[in-house]
Amino acid sequence: QVENAQPVIRQLDDAAINRIAAGEVVERPASAVKELVENAIDAGARRIEIAIADGGKTLIRVTDDGCGITPDQLPLALSRHATSKIDGSDLLNIHSFGFRGEALPSLGAVGRLTITSRAAGAEAAQIAVAGGAMEAVKPAALNRGTIVELRDLFFATPARLKFMRTDRAETQAINDVVKRLAMAEPFIGFTLRDVSGGGEGRVTFRADPESGDLFDALHGRLARILGAEFADNALKIDAERDGFMLTGYAALPTYSRGSAVAQFLFVNGRPVKDKLLVGALRGAYFDFLSRDRHPAAALFIECDPHLVDVNVHPAKSEVRFRDPGLVRGLIVSALRNALSGAGHRASTTVAD
Ligand code: ADP
Ligand code: MG
Numbered sequence: 001q002v003e004n005a006q007p008v009i010r011q012l013d014d015a016a017i018n019r020i021a022a023g024e025v026v027e028r029p030a031s032a033v034k035e036l037v038e039n040a041i042d043a044g045a046r047r048i049e050i051a052i053a054d055g056g057k058t059l060i061r062v063t064d065d066g067c068g069i070t071p072d073q074l075p076l077a078l079s080r081h082a083t084s085k086i087d088g089s090d091l092l093n094i095h096s097f098g099f100r101g102e103a104l105p106s107l108g109a110v111g112r113l114t115i116t117s118r119a120a121g122a123e124a125a126q127i128a129v130a131g132g133a134m135e136a137v138k139p140a141a142l143n144r145g146t147i148v149e150l151r152d153l154f155f156a157t158p159a160r161l162k163f164m165r166t167d168r169a170e171t172q173a174i175n176d177v178v179k180r181l182a183m184a185e186p187f188i189g190f191t192l193r194d195v196s197g198g199g200e201g202r203v204t205f206r207a208d209p210e211s212g213d214l215f216d217a218l219h220g221r222l223a224r225i226l227g228a229e230f231a232d233n234a235l236k237i238d239a240e241r242d243g244f245m246l247t248g249y250a251a252l253p254t255y256s257r258g259s260a261v262a263q264f265l266f267v268n269g270r271p272v273k274d275k276l277l278v279g280a281l282r283g284a285y286f287d288f289l290s291r292d293r294h295p296a297a298a299l300f301i302e303c304d305p306h307l308v309d310v311n312v313h314p315a316k317s318e319v320r321f322r323d324p325g326l327v328r329g330l331i332v333s334a335l336r337n338a339l340s341g342a343g344h345r346a347s348t349t350v351a352d
Helices: 014-025 029-042 071-077 103-110 158-162 167-184 214-226 228-232 275-285 324-341
Strands: 047-053 059-064 112-118 125-130 145-151 189-194 202-207 234-241 244-251 263-267 270-272 297-302
Touching: 014 103, 029 047, 029 059, 029 103, 029 145, 029 167, 047 167, 071 112, 071 125, 103 112, 103 125, 167 189, 167 202, 167 214, 167 263, 167 270, 202 214, 214 228, 214 234, 214 244, 214 297, 228 234, 228 244, 234 324, 244 324, 263 275, 275 297, 275 324, 297 324
Parallel strands: 047 189, 263 297
Antiparallel strands: 047 059, 059 145, 112 125, 112 145, 189 202, 234 244, 244 297, 263 270
16 A cells, blocks of 8 residues: 555445445444345235244344235346335335345445245245345245345444344343234234244244224234233323324323333334324323333324425435424324313322
8 A cells, every 4th residue: 555645436346335335325234134124014915924043143034925926036136226116216105124225235235135025826936135145136045035044144244233132132122023013903813923043033023914994903902912901091082283194092191101112103004103193292281291111102103204304314214304393283182182081180180
């Protein structure tokens, strides 16, 4: 290396670009699980099975009964910015979880990824990529749907590997991700299995597809995930304002929690961690709860995709509303109505 040499600008190769992108898209095993399960949901799956080993560090396998991928499309699924979900002409009109076409190439750049898939009317096929090196498509045996297997996440990026937390912590994060997605999709069955050490493993979460109308299904699913006590203490929320629908269940103030652990917010089916929404929830319960208590709720906002931007962050957990005031007003008034209707007076007027 010559000192003071003139810097040379070079185009990075795909493997390097994917590895850099992976740093944003795949923070930890739970983010990989999220991407893979969202893909299965986008594929129209009715049942999704997830197997993990060692906190997802050595193995994440997601099996679905969705639409599958034809053999000729498998290399594209692993290509950067290739997606079947949008055509790029209208980035504000997004109806699927995915749209960036980044998850699979990112995962294939930092781990060992194998996709086995069979689409209706096509042969089953398999493709593998490890550390960004893609192999040729080969025939496989599978009845229907897709199996995506990710081994040795971050083996190709040792720096990231060092930031991995304990198996227990990563397993917990995966559990949380699966439960959140399962809340938003009560008609889909989910199974999460820990297969550390090999064998059949141990089922750590299971939710069969719920039936009935949306509220029945959601109530059943929330009882499954948050427990019967939440479900028994939950008020049905069903409100609408200027094209925004708010549905879900919010717990009576008596079922409040010491922290915000039981707050689940979704925008167009997407689990979000959004300051505006959390603030609105807090505001709605303001008169009903003391300051150190936190409401419990699972709330779903649905709106025309044009009214919200989900493209704020690669993990898509933040959103921007065109009219934040409107959304806040809807949440506060709908929850207050429900709480007042349930006969709960302000905590300031009730002796504890
Ligand atoms: P995105 O979800 O943003 O489109 P991904 O990299 O996650 O990008 O996936 C790329 C493409 O691979 C998807 O657009 C989809 O066509 C296909 N795909 C991925 N996972 C599945 C799956 N489980 N079933 C069917 N197709 C899938
Ligand atoms: Mg995706």
